[in-house]
Amino acid sequence: MEETEMKRCPMCNLEKPTNEFSRDKSRIDGLSCYCKMCKSELNLLPVTRKRRKEYDLKRRYGVTLEQKQKMIEDQDGKCAICAEELDRGKDTHLDHDHKTGKIREILCVSCNHMIGGSKDNQSTLQKGIEYLRRNK
Helix, strand or coil, X not given: CCCCCEEECCCCXXXXXXXXXXXXXXXXXXXXXXXXXXXXXXXXXXXXXHHHHHHHHHHHHCCCHHHHHHHHHHCCCECCXXXXXXXXXXXXXXXXXXXXXXXXXXXXXXXXXXXXXXXXXXXXXXXXXXXXXXXX
């Protein structure tokens, strides 16, 4: 008896036979990311960049795009670390604690990479400051 190929849908988080996924030539495996049922339920035909952002924000952080925009407004449109003007959604990051998932503030891409690169380790960041002071 032949074994049925399976694939996990990231929306319903269920592993399903590949025949429950639409064809998508743009993907490596040739199949849609989402199963047919999830895709039809959310009317994701086609998935736009804005809808994808909205979905990712809600799934990962429990935040809507409107809530993120409000956070940006509350920060006067500036990065919470460097205070540079944010591009109102483009290249902005919802910073969060990777251990607890707690949402912090909105950062520009550079500051987000700095925090993420340090793995949220204050000691590493402090050593980086000391390094820059030594090597002016």
